[in-house]
Amino acid sequence: xxxxxxxxxxxxxxAPGTLDARPAAPPRPASALTALIAGFAAATIDIVFxxxxxxxxxxxxxxxxxxxxxxxxxxxDAFTGGAAAAAVGxxxxxxxxxxxxxxxxxxxxxxxxxxxxxxxxxxxFGIAIYVAMTxxxxxxxxxxxxxxxxxxxxxxxxxIHPVLGLAIALIVRARSR
Numbered sequence: 001x002x003x004x005x006x007x008x009x010x011x012x013x014x015a016p017g018t019l020d021a022r023p024a025a026p027p028r029p030a031s032a033l034t035a036l037i038a039g040f041a042a043a044t045i046d047i048v049f050x051x052x053x054x055x056x057x058x059x060x061x062x063x064x065x066x067x068x069x070x071x072x073x074x075x076x077d078a079f080t081g082g083a084a085a086a087a088v089g090x091x092x093x094x095x096x097x098x099x100x101x102x103x104x105x106x107x108x109x110x111x112x113x114x115x116x117x118x119x120x121x122x123x124x125f126g127i128a129i130y131v132a133m134t135x136x137x138x139x140x141x142x143x144x145x146x147x148x149x150x151x152x153x154x155x156x157x158x159x160i161h162p163v164l165g166l167a168i169a170l171i172v173r174a175r176s177r
Contacts, residue, residue, distance in 0.1 A: 030175070035105045038171040039098030042164040047093060049160050057156065062086075069093045072141035096137075100129055101168045108172055118173040119166065126165020130158055 047065075054060040060068075063082075069089035070078035078085040104125055108114045114121040134157075139145060 031105050031109070032102075034172055034175040035102035036098060037175070038104070038168040039101035040094065041171055042101060042167045043094040043097035045167055046097065046160060046164055047090075049156075049163075053156050053160075066090050066093070068143075071143040072138065075142035076144055096133075097164065097168075100125075101172070104165075104168050105172055108176065114169065115173045115176055118169040122166035122169025123162040124165065125169060126162035129165060130161035 050065050051062045054065050055062070063086045064079075066086035066089035067078045067081065069092055070081065070085045071089075073088060073092060074081060074085060078089065081088070104114070
């Protein structure tokens with residue numbers, strides 16, 4: 001043994017409780033890319049659905065749909081903000097679902113069963129997104145709250161969210177292999 005090895009105890013640098021233990025690794029670039037891809041896919045599915053559904057059901061234009069999303073940040077001013085407010089709504093919509101996908105990606109790192117049961121997990125995650133948006137995020141936003149009623153619009157919104165969660169879960173599972 002030389003002098004340098006005698007002074008340094010043999011320690012596994014990754015062992016918990018050691019002075020040299022490394023903190024948990026930040027999200028890998030592959031995880032960030034996966035969240036972007038899954039979130040972008042879910043947001044695109046949702047916005048195409050919203051344009052078609054609200055256009056057919058209520059005669060609402062795509063700009064008005066996006067202004068409605070922007071109202072979460074801008075309040076009722078979003079509805080007089082024209083294309084600029086619609087652009088804010090577009091960016092906010094994609095950001096929300098990319099963040100949701102990032103949460104799901106991080107959850108799969110802690111709970112690998114989510115990937116093994118991607119269909120059930122995705123549907124459940126989509127319902128969780130609906131519940132969070134409907135009962136937490138929108139009420140805390142600047143959007144004008146309407147009473148929750150059981151009508152075609154509410155049912156349509158509820159039914160699309162499991163599809164969004166499923167898209168996120170299947171993309172995350174496919175990219176984790």
